[in-house]
Amino acid sequence: MTTKATTRSPAEIALIAFAFLFAAALLLVPLTLIFSFALREGLGVYLANIAEPTTLHSIGLTVLTAVVVVPVNIVIGVCVAWLVSRFNFRGRQLLITIVELPAAVSPIVAGTVYLFLYGGQGLLGPALQGAGIQLMFTVTAIILVSLFVTAPFVARELIPLMQQQGSEDEEAALSLGASGWQMFWFVTLPNIRWAILYGAILTNARVMGEFGAVSVVSGSIRGQTNTLPLQISQLFNDFNVTGAFAASSTLAFMAVLTLVLKSALEAKGGWR
Amino acid sequence: MNKLLATAAAIVAIGSTPAFAQPTDILNASYDIGRELFEAENAAYAASGATLTINQSHAGSSTQARAVLEGLPADVVTLNQVTDIAKLVEGGFVAADWATQFPNNASPFYSFPSFLVRAGNPKDINDWGDLAEDGVQVIFPNPKTSGNGRYTYLAARAWAVEEYAGDDAKIEEFLTKLFNNVPVFETGGRAATTAFTERQLGDVLITFEAETLAVANQLGTDKYLPVTPSVSFLSEFPVAIIDKVVDNRGSRDAAKAYLDFLYSPEGQEVAAANFHRPNDEAVAAAHAATFPEIRLVTAEEAFGGWDAIAAEHFADGGLLDTVFLNQ
Known part of the structure; x- marks a missing residue:
């Protein structure tokens, strides 16, 4: 693609200016406000708010959840996408629909379904309790619902891409004597790495920000099962507005960090 | 296969509460706007020399009753609805005579x-x-x-x-x-x-x-x-021990000691300082200026x-x- 240095028409300039203004008003201003509210009582108060043990724990818990959920969903997403784009089998369309289902379900419903399944009055809960296994209101439950809610994100990015790319490259690799693993590592993966990365970023953002589903199954035990969004909501309800914004700023910071990481990887041109 | 099952069980067990002989912590499931109060109560409890850690979960009173029924492993509940404790009695989580296990209808302080x-x-x-x-x-x-x-x-x-x-x-x-x-x-x-x-x-x-x-x-x-x-x-703030949980964890004594503390002069003082009317007459007299007739x-x-x-x-x-x- 070549770009020619041309003089832009006034309409073009107006349109570009409008786009920038729009982005600033809708995205930049709220983001800046978060940080200015968080810092309005000074850096010392800000740091003290973040260092507050239950807030610190909620940050750790949110990161832990993302660290578990993102890789698991990448592996599952790649497997599913590979399966449905490379093979034709009965129930293929059904599999796609099932994987996409969580995206169509409200998170609060997802949480409630888990409660009805694994809760003490639920379908499997009594049996689990009999075996001494506590699932609901633990970190495990938070990770499970987060997996559920974000299950479609990687697969959704990959399926259309892999269907469009087709399997010619892979067949060529195999016919030239590559092993299955070599084919995946040197042919398939490089072709889909950006889609994986994009899916991972979507998953990460959603996991860190998820409120509805997690709020149902977490039990909101401070310092144990309170994720960052739950902690922010509680701080805000406690009239601790500065604390709430301080916690929000860490969430915003992690989001920005993710984007910077993505840009850096893109600029470097890959991870191989 | 056995190894797989063991791994699965280990994963599932993360974050669950194993049954200790001597619990060092208990969970108090409490109502939504009680966070400041119980933060202060728990700090006073620790200052009184107690080594027990009190973990707090807060949500709407009825939501918490529901959560306990669904398996939230709370040793004690401190709610603001008598009817919510009634639900726990129905579910077999709380003894039917809960209201007489602690003074004043098991309500350490009150409001309206x-x-x-x-x-x-x-x-x-x-x-x-x-x-x-x-x-x-x-x-x-x-x-x-x-x-x-x-x-x-x-x-x-x-x-x-x-x-x-x-x-x-x-x-x-x-x-x-x-x-x-x-x-x-x-x-x-x-x-x-x-x-x-x-x-x-x-x-x-x-x-x-x-x-x-x-x-x-x-x-x-x-x-x-x-x-x-x-x-x-009269709005009471009933407290109760969750029998199913404390019997399972062996934490009944710890749970009772904590709820008793809410009735002690120190506990009552913290309640009054946080604008909940105390039942203790000496503490109530000391805070008479705060609370109109x-x-x-x-x-x-x-x-x-x-x-x-x-x-x-x-x-x-x-x-x-x-x-x-x-x-």
């Missing part, structure tokens, strides 16, 4: 629906009758979802029953006007408070006195003025007990619906 108005009291709101006047906007949480809101309904009704000498038509007219004066029903007590303070909605907030005094204290008496009505409805009616006196209230007022199609839904 009271008023908070804007500085100078521009609408001249002094008692329940003033809330039904034209042009007065009243904020209190939805009685369908909030225990706090149900207490407000019962307090207003108790006043009206006395004021109109049991004339049902006049009582209903008053309550309908009162409900019509509410621009928006928030789902919980704290949400109603933030609607009144942050969003500046309404002329008067009705919520527990513990909340009206705390808000005036925290946000400034130059902005908000607590007003105590002539009569209100008020006449309180109980569920038994005014409405024949909580079972009768549930059946007559809060059941679908009950008396609450006639003034609330038929607006």
Whole structure:
């Protein structure tokens, strides 16, 4: 693609200016406000708010959840996408629909379904309790619902891409004597790495920000099962507005960090 | 295969509470707006030399009862609804005689629906009758979802029953006007408070006195003025030990020691300092200046007990619906 240095028409300039203004008003201003509210009582108060043990724990818990959920969903997403784009089998369309289902379900419903399944009055809960296994209101439950809610994100990015790319490259690799693993590592993966990365970023953002589903199954035990969004909501309800914004700023910071990481990887041109 | 099962079990067990012989911590499942109070109580408990760690979970009182039924491993509950403990009794989680296991109906402190108005009291709101006047906007949480809101309904009704000498038509007219004066029903007590303070909605907030005094204290008496009505409805904050959990963990003694602390002079002092009325007479006397005189009616006196209230007022199609839904 070549770009020619041309003089832009006034309409073009107006349109570009409008786009920038729009982005600033809708995205930049709220983001800046978060940080200015968080810092309005000074850096010392800000740091003290973040260092507050239950807030610190909620940050750790949110990161832990993302660290578990993102890789698991990448592996599952790649497997599913590979399966449905490379093979034709009965129930293929059904599999796609099932994987996409969580995206169509409200998170609060997802949480409630888990409660009805694994809760003490639920379908499997009594049996689990009999075996001494506590699932609901633990970190495990938070990770499970987060997996559920974000299950479609990687697969959704990959399926259309892999269907469009087709399997010619892979067949060529195999016919030239590559092993299955070599084919995946040197042919398939490089072709889909950006889609994986994009899916991972979507998953990460959603996991860190998820409120509805997690709020149902977490039990909101401070310092144990309170994720960052739950902690922010509680701080805000406690009239601790500065604390709430301080916690929000860490969430915003992690989001920005993710984007910077993505840009850096893109600029470097890959991870191989 | 066995190895796989063991791994799965290990993964599932992360974050669950194993049964220790000597528990070093207990979980207190508590109501939504009790966070500041129990943070202070737990700090005082630790300062009293207790080595037990108290973990806190906070949500709406009924939500917490539900969570315990679904398996939230709480050793004790400290709620604000007698009816929520009744649900736990039904589920076999709490002993039927819970109310006599601790003094004062197992309620270490108490409060009641009271008023908070804007500085100078521009609408001249002094008692329940003033809330039904034209042009007065009243904020209190939805009685369908909030225990706090149900207490407000019962307090207003108790006043009206006395004021109109049991004339049902006049009582209903008053309550309908009162409900019509509410621009928006928030789902919980704290949400109603933030609607009144942050969003500046309404002329008067009705919520527990513990909340009206705390808000005036925290946000400034130059902005908000607590007003105590002539009569209100006793709001108890019942505590109970969750038998199923403490028997499983062997934490009954720890749970009892913690709840006993709430009744101790130190625990009562913390409650009073956080604007919950103490039962301890010495502590109450020391804080007499904070708490104005008020006449309180109980569920038994005014409405024949909580079972009768549930059946007559809060059941679908009950008396609450006639003034609330038929607006």
